[in-house]
Amino acid sequence: MHVVLGATGNTGHVVAKTLLSRGQKVRVVGRSAERLQPLAAEGAEIFVGDATDGPALTRAFKGAESAYVMVPPNPSSSDFRAFQDRVSDAIAAAVQNSGIKNVVSLSSIGADKPSGTGPVVGLYNLEQKLNSIDRVNVLHLRAGYFMENTLPQVAVIRMVGSVSGPIRPDLKLPMIATRDIGAAAADALLLDEIQGKQTRELLGQRDIDYTEVATIIGKAIGKPSLGYIQAPDEQLRLAMMQMGMSANFVGLILEMAGALNSGYMKALEPRSASNTTPTSFETFVEEAFAPAYREQAAA
Numbered sequence: 001m002h003v004v005l006g007a008t009g010n011t012g013h014v015v016a017k018t019l020l021s022r023g024q025k026v027r028v029v030g031r032s033a034e035r036l037q038p039l040a041a042e043g044a045e046i047f048v049g050d051a052t053d054g055p056a057l058t059r060a061f062k063g064a065e066s067a068y069v070m071v072p073p074n075p076s077s078s079d080f081r082a083f084q085d086r087v088s089d090a091i092a093a094a095v096q097n098s099g100i101k102n103v104v105s106l107s108s109i110g111a112d113k114p115s116g117t118g119p120v121v122g123l124y125n126l127e128q129k130l131n132s133i134d135r136v137n138v139l140h141l142r143a144g145y146f147m148e149n150t151l152p153q154v155a156v157i158r159m160v161g162s163v164s165g166p167i168r169p170d171l172k173l174p175m176i177a178t179r180d181i182g183a184a185a186a187d188a189l190l191l192d193e194i195q196g197k198q199t200r201e202l203l204g205q206r207d208i209d210y211t212e213v214a215t216i217i218g219k220a221i222g223k224p225s226l227g228y229i230q231a232p233d234e235q236l237r238l239a240m241m242q243m244g245m246s247a248n249f250v251g252l253i254l255e256m257a258g259a260l261n262s263g264y265m266k267a268l269e270p271r272s273a274s275n276t277t278p279t280s281f282e283t284f285v286e287e288a289f290a291p292a293y294r295e296q297a298a299a
């Protein structure tokens with residue numbers, strides 16, 4: 001039995017579906033039985049619980065061999081780092097108390113740093129807590145920058161006519177599609193070869209900067225002259241809060257962007273076949289970004 005946290009989310013649903021399609025027993029965890037229902041229809045066992053609830057997660061992990069764990073985003077939280085620490089405490093307690101043998105955790109590039117990387121500090125803490133539990137095998141997947149982070153640009157393009165954000169226009173980022181992370185996590189659980197405590201970076205198909213991001217999006221949505229503008233933090237702070245994020249969460253996102261821009265937060269492994277994943281940004285735009293853009297335009 002494999003347990004999957006965040007099973008209705010970007011990475012978790014791919015982990016769960018991949019394992020189910022390979023005939024594995026899967027217990028999916030989320031806050032709503034209704035949202036988990038499509039996975040139950042494919043054969044998963046449902047467990048409704050909150051990721052901050054250690055005793056509930058312990059029950060969810062009981063009797064399972066392995067788990068996929070992640071710290072859910074919570075953009076409206078007024079103290080997101082405290083929320084992350086409550087989740088990583090609950091996960092660590094459940095790993096410790098359930099007797100589970102293998103864990104694959106969703107981490108990030110930059111999780112080697114104890115401070116100065118915004119939300120990624122919460123993943124550093126998750127890694128440290130899991131590494132301190134003796135008998136369990138843990139693989140931390142340190143993912144690059146999600147391609148899905150560009151989806152809010154659907155609204156930005158419609159509002160300001162360009163792609164815009166805090167990242168330097170020429171900063172090459174290892175951008176990855178979340179489905180590739182889910183597939184890699186499922187493979188790691190299936191191969192059952194995690195030994196001790198390990199990290200592995202997942203760096204997407206290639207490194208790509210926001211100038212190229214705008215060019216690829218522009219081509220796909222019929223705006224061939226679409227460009228990228230790096231906006232000042234203060235302007236972005238207001239815009240992101242208008243999108244429903246708390247001031248605290250926005251502050252952390254801007255700290256992370258600064259850490260990426262300065263090179264403090266970066267991938268540590270040289271690119272190789274084992275940390276490169278298949279989905280290109282062009283494919284992501286064709287299959288996810290452009291349809292979302294057309295849908296909003298139609299509405």
Ligand SMILES: NC(=O)c1ccc[n+]([C@@H]2O[C@H](COP(=O)([O-])OP(=O)(O)OC[C@H]3O[C@@H](n4cnc5c(N)ncnc54)[C@H](OP(=O)(O)O)[C@@H]3O)[C@@H](O)[C@H]2O)c1
Binds near residue numbers: 031
């Ligand atoms: N964005 C990036 O560039 C990047 C890069 C590297 C790593 N990461 C990390 O990736 C993770 C996000 O992964 P993802 O995109 O797969 O997540 P996601 O799709 O945003 O969310 C996963 C699921 O978590 C569930 N959830 C939310 N709050 C919960 C709670 N309190 N208790 C239990 N479940 C809860 C939600 O399901 P229900 O609503 O159904 O409960 C949601 O579908 C974060 O840890 C982030 O730091 C992000």
